[in-house]
Amino acid sequence: MAGPFADIVPLGTRLDRAMTYRVPENLLEQTDRPRIAEGSRVLVPLGPRWATGIVVAFRDRTELESVRAIAMCLDPYPVITAALLETCRWIASYYLCSLREVLTAALPAGIHTQSNQRISIHPEHPLNGSLTPRQSAVVSALQDAGDLNLRQLERRLGKGTRGIVHELVRKGVLEAQQAMVDPRVRISTQRVARLVPTDPEWATAELPAIRKRAPKQGVCLDFLLEHNGTATTRELGEIGVDARVLRRLADRRLVDLHDEEVVRDPYAQVTSDPPDTFDPTADQRNALDRILPDVKDSRFRVHLMHGVTGSGKTLVYIEAVAAALEQGRGAIVLIPEIALTPQTVRRFRARFGDRVAVLHSALSAGERYDAWREVREGRRHVVVGARSAVFAPVIDLGLIVVDEEHDGAYKQDEKAPRYSARDVAVVRGQQEEFPVVLGSATPSLESYHNADTGKFDRIELEGRVDDRPLPEVRLVDMRQEGGDLFSTALRQAIQDRLGRDERIILLQNRRGYAPFVQCTECGVSQECASCQVTLTYHAPRAGSDGRMVCHYCGRTEPRAPVCPSCRAPGLRLFGSGTQRVEEALAERFPEARVLRMDVDSTSRKGSHERILDAFGAGEADILLGTQMVAKGLDFAGVTLVGVISADTGLSLPDFRAGERTFQLLTQVAGRAGRGHTPGEVIIQTYRPEEQPLLCARTHDYATYVSGELQTREALGYPPFGRMTLFLFRGPQERDVAKAAGECAETLRSSDSEGLEVLGPVPAPLARLQGHYRWQVIAKSFSAQRLNKAARHALERHHRRAVTLSVDVDPVSML
Ligand SMILES: [Zn+2]
Ligand SMILES: [Zn+2]
Known part of the structure; x- marks a missing residue:
């Protein structure tokens, strides 16, 4: 068949390949309607349904015998730019997922039009045949409701309803019709009234008579006059002007009513700090001298900016963004977690x-869509955002900054595409030719190694601004301290700060009250029934008893009165979470005002900001929290940072456990002494001889990294070797183990040279949410060879009861 044709990836489906459609004439011509291009969003028929799809290629011919036509183009411009489409293709290929999954992640959620089937009783069908009980149930549900879609029917009548419906449709008892479903998220509008007369004489001449004859109309006209001639109908409603009054005024041509687009911008009200006055330090000047020429010449290069905490990296980012804007280009600034860094x-x-x-991601779908359109339509040129903002459709992108580039939050690992936003930023820079700036006080070993080998340009910011000293760090050996939560040193330091009205940050990287509850007789601990992990005890809150919570699936249970195994009474609470530390603080320092920040205290929208604002405003003396308090907080009055237990992360079965501990300790220590008074840091540990702790004590990144790099190289771990993690999940352990075994075998028999295969073994979290988990790890020094072998193994996986997810360059090994 001769075209033109378009290859289209349908979204909102499970189809993982592009489908070919005919392009109707009217979409090719340059008319007032949008012209179709690669990256356009279109509506297409798909089986009996309608779906939204993205055009990914055009072709002149197809081997297919019958091809359906595209129904319409949905936007006035391609939603995915040509350059971004290339990056999406790279992601699909490198991270071994489908282009559909990548395109879905790259676009705001909920904006797509779809159709679904409305099922009703066929009007001409006399219901006199004999029906099975389940068939009658379907019919009577429809008699009650008129029509329902398949999903609603399934929800009411349970699984398997789909088959019964299809059978009844075939018999002619029911009929099925496609109905369009509007997207969940749409452009939001508000109704606006505008005063028609513009002549200033008019008000004096006519208004008094109107006020007298029709007081309500007079109120409305007066209000409009006071507000530059326009007001929303909602504002008018609040002063008693209803729709009837407005209609009268519109009939008299005194007021014009129309709908205006509203941009939902939750940050419109955010008060901004006064702009920084920029008097660069020598280090900052040097950094800009290295970065700005690349911004000006639109040259791809990656700059790794390694700057100690408090060295003023953000000001360098701001100047680099300003330079991009001066060139008429835009910029993206990625931050690991926006809620934690409102500053x-x-x-x-x-x-x-x-x-x-x-x-x-904490924006509502509507807010996200509006922000996205502002960017795509060229009204905003700078995007500040979390992970997925790396896909922002900035017009003429000229710079990407990745702040705290070492942060694990940049890797999406819970669902495909399992991409690293940092690595995608680098690929975008290469594709679209602009520089990328990665910044951190504790660069990841991957980036550090890339700078060592000359792939990245390394920039050092060695001193803090205003020559403030780095805080003094002390390690306290808890084996000498007799089991108290606070060592003598930490206790004294806290008391000291409270007396001087200085502020304190305390880190305990575990939430809840006690991480586990154990029988003192037989050693069994209370575990989640569907996950193979211990339950964490959460202290009673107003109106509820203490309860045991699974931190993986959220399941809660009462605390068992006796041991589930030996029935002995006296299950004991072990370990300390943030709640227990909070309780101990209240006992020991009753006068101290404490704010707790962890997942439990910040579940409501905006609660991070409230806690941080309160601490910033001096409404508390101590900010206590999990790793949330280590990230980027900049409070001048903090002079003491205490780490209750530095050991929580060290013994995790993950080769990055040491690196993460070093990063966490260095980051949290960096919160101290950012004002004029020098800071002090006290780290409590049972393992004071560990390298990450020793190096954190002396702020010695270089020593830590060179030691760790040697270990990694010897073991073939990243950044030297590349890794791909295959995770198998399913309800039957036998099937899961078998699938993992087959995968390992396929990998081992592939003729890939230098491919090392580990496993199959049960995953470190061997059971989660009732599913068994097994894993296989493949390692290689060549990313290409690893990709090829993994692709082959993925194609061979065919056990339907077992879900396989592939994580390329995994960041979390748990
Ligand atoms: Zn027991
Ligand atoms: Zn669980």
Whole structure:
């Protein structure tokens, strides 16, 4: 068949390949309607349904005998730019997932039109045949409701209903019709009233008569006059002007009513700090001298900016973004977790005002869509956002900054595409030709190694701004301290700060009250029934008893009165979470005002900001929390940082456990002494001889990294070797183990040279949410060979009862 044809990836389906459609004439011509291009969003028929799809290629011919036509183009511009489409293709190929999964991640959620089947009783069917009980149930549900879609029927009548419906449709008892479902998220509008007369004389001449004859109309006209001639109908409603009054005024041509698009911008009200005055340090000047020429010449290069905490990296980012804007180009600034660093957003808004769009997952779908459109339509040029903002469709992108580039939050590992936003940023820079700036006080070993080998340009910021000293760090050996939660040193330091009205940050990287509950007789601990992990005890709150919580699936249970195994009474609480530390603080320092920040205290929207604002405003003396308190907080009054237990992460079965501990300790220590008074850091540990702790004590990144790199090289771990993790999950352990075994065998028999295969073994979390988990790890020094072998293994996986997910360059090994 001769074309033109388009290959289209349908979204909102499980189809993992592109489908070919005919392009109707009217979509090719340059008319007032949008012209179709690669990256356009279109509506297409798919089986009996309608679906939204993305055009990924055009072709002149197809081998297919019958091809259906594209129904319409949905936007006035391609939603995925040509360059971004290339990056999406790279992600699909490198991370071994489908282009559909990548495109879905790259677009705001919920904006797609679809159709589904409305099922009803066929009007001409006399219901006199004999029906099975389940068939009658379907019929009577429809008699009650009129029509329902398949999903609603399934929800009411349970699984397997689909088959019964299809059978009844075949028999002619029921009929099925396709109905369009509007996207969940749409452009939001508001109704606006505008005063029609513009002549200033009019008000004096006519208004008094109107006020007298029709007082309500007079109120409305007066209000409009006071508000530059326009107001929303909602504002008018609040002063008693209803739709009837407005209609009268519209009939008299005194008021014009129309709908206006509203941009839902939760940051519109955010007060911005005054712009920073920039008097660069020598280090900052040097950093800009290295970065700015690449921004100006639109040259791809990756700069790894290694700057100690408090060295003023953000100001360098801001100047680099300003340079991109001067060139008429835009910029993306990635931050690991926006909620934890409201200050950063404020600083960018202070400098760039409304040109900044903020994109992150805590926005509502509507807010996200609006921010995305502002960017795509070229009204905003700077995006500050979390992981998925790396896909932002910035027009003429000229720079990406990745702040805290070592942070694990940049890797999406819970679902495909399992991409690293940092690595995608580098690929985008290469594809679209602009520089990428990676910044951190504790660069990942991957990036550090890339700088060692000359792939990245290394920039060092060695001193803090204003020559403030790095805080003094002390390690306290808890084996000498007799089991108390606070060592003598930490107790004294806290008391000291409270007396001087200085502030304190305390880190305990475990939430809840006690991480586990154990029988003192037989050693059994209370475990989650569907996950093979111990339950964490959470202290009673107002209105509820203490309970045991699974931190993996969220299941809660009461605390067992006796041992589940030997029935002995006296299950004891072991370990300390943030709640227990909070309780101990209240006992020991009753006068101290404490704020707790962890997943439990920040579940509601905006609660991070409330806690941080309160601490910033001096409403508390101590901020206690999990790793959330280690990230990027910048409070001048903090002079003491205490780490209750540095050992929580060290013994995890993950080769990055040491690296993460070093990063966490260095980051949290960096919160101290950012103002004029020098800071002090006290780290409590049972393992004071461990390298990550020793190096954190002396702020010695270089020594830590060179030692760790040697170990990694010897073992073939990243950044030297590459890894791919195959995770198998399913309800039957036998099937899961078998699938993992077959995968390992396929990998081993592949003729890939230098491929090392570990496993199959049960995953470190061997059972989660009732599913058994097994894993296989493949290692190689060549990313290409590893990719090829993994692709082959993935194609051979065919056990339907077992889910396989592939994680390329995994960040979490748990
Ligand atoms: Zn027991
Ligand atoms: Zn669980």
